[in-house]
Each structure stands twice: as structure tokens, then as C-alpha cells.
Amino acid sequence: MKMLAFTALLLAPSVHAVEHPATFRASSPEAVTYYQDVAPILNRQCQTCHQPGALASFLPLDSYEQVKPLARLIRSVTQSKKMPPFMPDNSGSCATYENARVLSETELATLAAWVDQGTPEGSWAELPAPQQPNELQGSTHQTAMEEAYTPNKSLHDDYRCFLLNPGFSGSKSLYLTDYLMIPGNDKLVHHVVGYQVTTARAAEEARKKDQADPGPGYSCFGGAGVSGVRMVMNWSPGTGIVSMPQDTGIRLDPDLPLVFQMHYHIMDENPGSDQTTIKMKMAESVPYEMTPTFLSPRLPLVIPPKTASHVHEGTASLQPYFGAGKPLRVMGVRAHMHKLGSQMNVSVIRAGSQENRCLVDVPRYNYAWQSSYFLNQPIDIMSQDSFNIRCVYNSMGTDKTTTWGEGTDDEMCLATIYTIERKN
Secondary structure (H helix, E strand, O other): OHHHHHHHHHHOOOOOOOOOOOOOOOOOHHHOOHHHHHHHHHHHHOOOOOOOOOOOOOOOOOOHHHHHHHHHHHHHHHHOOOOOOOOOOOOOOOOOEOOOOOOOHHHHHHHHHHHHOOOOOOOHHHOOOOOOOOOOOOOOEEEEOOOOEOOOOOOOEEEEEEEEOOOOOOOOOEEEEEEEEEOOOOOOEEEEEEEEEOOHHHHHHHHHHHHHOOOOOEEOOOOOOOOOEEEEEEEOOOOOOEEOOOOEEEEEOOOOOEEEEEEEEOOOOOOOOEOOEEEEEEEOOOOEEOEEEEEOOOOOOEEOOOOOOEEEEEEEOOHHHOOOOOOEEEEEEEEEOOOOEEEEEEEEEOOOOOOEEEEEEEOOOOOOOOOEEEEEEEEEEOOOOEEEEEEEEOOOOOOOOEEEOOOOOOEOOEEEEEEEEOOO
16 A cells, blocks of 8 residues: 555655755765765655655665665656655645645756766765654653553444643743654554643643543543643654744643643554654743644535545634734644545635735645645735635545544645734
8 A cells, every 4th residue: 555655756746845955965966976976865755755664664775785776766856856645735826835745956866966977885984874764863862661551342433532641841831843743653643733731720631531541641532532631743644744834833732731632543453552742842931932723714614425526625724823813923834634635726815805815735745745824925914814725636436425523534735823912
């Protein structure tokens, strides 16, 4: 199944990319070798997925012996901008993103030159110190599920909430600037939403639920299962490291637990267990506090079977989140559907005008590649402005109507909007 999905991705139309500054030296054609030039590019840009236990573990790229037979394929898919996979249009016709997963023109030229030169190996001694894939450099805190959980095999989708220690105590809040969720079993975990409990009463409510439910955690559906929480993190396949834009961070409060809703999708009789870990980088203060908020169209979602292009579109507002009439600044967006999703667009509609500011356009949505996209040019909004959310689904492979739901075989049309409050 994974190989078929990977092949489909390679054959999909490419999305134009905007070059980011080169991070590797531009080698002359005579000097290009695997160890000195190619391995550092693959290590930084590819091995997050192409390694054991990751999404593309079936095609590892961590040695010369593994990479050489794939050299021409690597050149083809990188030159066509199909790899690394980055689903949104980053051409500027909608927006561009500071965390776009793209190769620079220098990196592309280096890979092409290496293939044209006959894939010389070079000397292992030339290999720069590697950056560990899926390693959050400079992490300051870490938390994890206290014990492993084995999902209920009688359920197709098991929703379980776990109380996690925030990893620090005292009287002062810290600000989350970067995080990396590491599922203990990525074959089981469909998504993770992390919440911060905001009051002692809510914390006690969550603890009572945990104590009353046999086994680790407690059953929950549609969120944390308790009142008095705010979202702080989310994860779905393809997310990787999430880094907030410069000068921003999500507030975490000491001595109040985090509640992580884990969605386990059970596909066989022996699903195994999961014990997810979260690595975090936190700062004592940031100029701007970041707030992530879920938004979705307020319409029933009903997708008929055998339909190549079913559109679900509507508007939503952040009006309750405005304080004292100050504008909010949209820093980023996350687009989320399930496996029938094929396209998604989120834009800002200016109140009293026809202006429509595009935040993200995903022309070839892929459930396996989801992330949060932070804008190179943030957009200011007022309380009267709204968001248009448009989702397109391909249900040709289904025989029944699909409706809104949190199950993997249900569907969603959900945007996460990242905002800060402007101070001037």
C-alpha cells in the first residue's frame, strides 16, 4: 500500500516551488561526490521520511549502496519538484511559506551533476557531521505518555485521552516555539491533538475521568472530553517538526496537565501498542503569543458515493477571539481532510468588499502529507472578516455516503488558523 501511494505521488502533477536560500555549498562539476555533496542534502531534506520507522521506510536513503541505484529516479523527481513532497501551491499565486519543504536551485544542480558525473562515491571521511533526521535540535523539554496503551480491538477507531505532565513547574508560563511529536506506533496513530488544561477545576475533572476509566487514559470523542482547555499542538501524518514563526510561541502554563487526544485507527487483529513522546523547545518569553484555532464550514457534510469531485464550501469566523477591537494577524494555516480529500483552499474574505486573500491552496491534497504552513507575508484581519473554506472530495472508490466524523473512514473539512494579537 505504501509503495502504491509513493508511486502515485511521484506521478502526480508537480507544484511550483519558490527557492529558499541554499544551505549547502555549490560544488563544481568536477568535485561532486556522494559523501561530500549528496549525502548532506539527503540527510536534511529526505531522511526524515526515508528511514526505518518513518513514512517512506520501504525506500531508505541513508547509505551510498541504497542511493546509487536510485540516482536517476532521485534526479527526476527532484527536478520535477515532486520530491520533497510539499502539497500547497508555493508559487505565490496564493501565498508562499517560510517552512516550505523545497530544494534550492543549488541543491537541485548538485544532485543533477552527481548523476551526470556517474554517481562518484568519494571518501567517507568527507562526510560532514550528519543532522539526525526527526531530531529536534536544542529541545529543552520532553513529555510522554506514562505507559503504553493498546487500543481496543473491538473498535475501528479508538479515541483515547491521556494526561501528560507539561514538563516544568513553578509560577511562570513558558512559550512553545518548536515541537516534535514522535508516535510510538505510526501505523496506529491517525492524529493527535494536544490541549492545555486552563483551570484547576478542569484538571480535576480530567483526573477523575482518568481514574474512573480502566487502563491508561480515558475514552474521549470530539476533543479533550473536559471543559476548560485550549489547543496547543496537533499532529497528523507528514507533520514532522513544527517551528513557530520568529518572535512567536504558544503559551504553556506550569502545574496544569496537558491532555492529548489520540486517535488510533485499528486495521488488524494485532494492532500493538503506542507510547507517544513529545519533544519541545520552549522560551521564557516571546514578543507575541500564538493561538491556534480550529475552523470549519458550518454546513452538513454529505459526500455521495462514486463522485469524482464533490465540493463542500462555507465560511467561518474568528470573531469571538478578538479583544478590545484590536486586529489579529494570521501567521499560518493547516488544512485537514481525510482520505477522500483531493483539494482544499482557505482564504480570508474582507468584510464589506470583494477582496479575497488566499491563505493556502492545496491542489493535490494527500492525507499522508499534512503540515502547518506559516506565511512569508502574514495577513491582518479585523473581527468582521471571515474565512472561506473549500474542500473537494473524490469518492469514486466508495459505495456508501460519507459524512462528517472523526473516524478515518469519515471525512472532515477543517482548518487550523494560527494568529497573534497585534500590539499597534
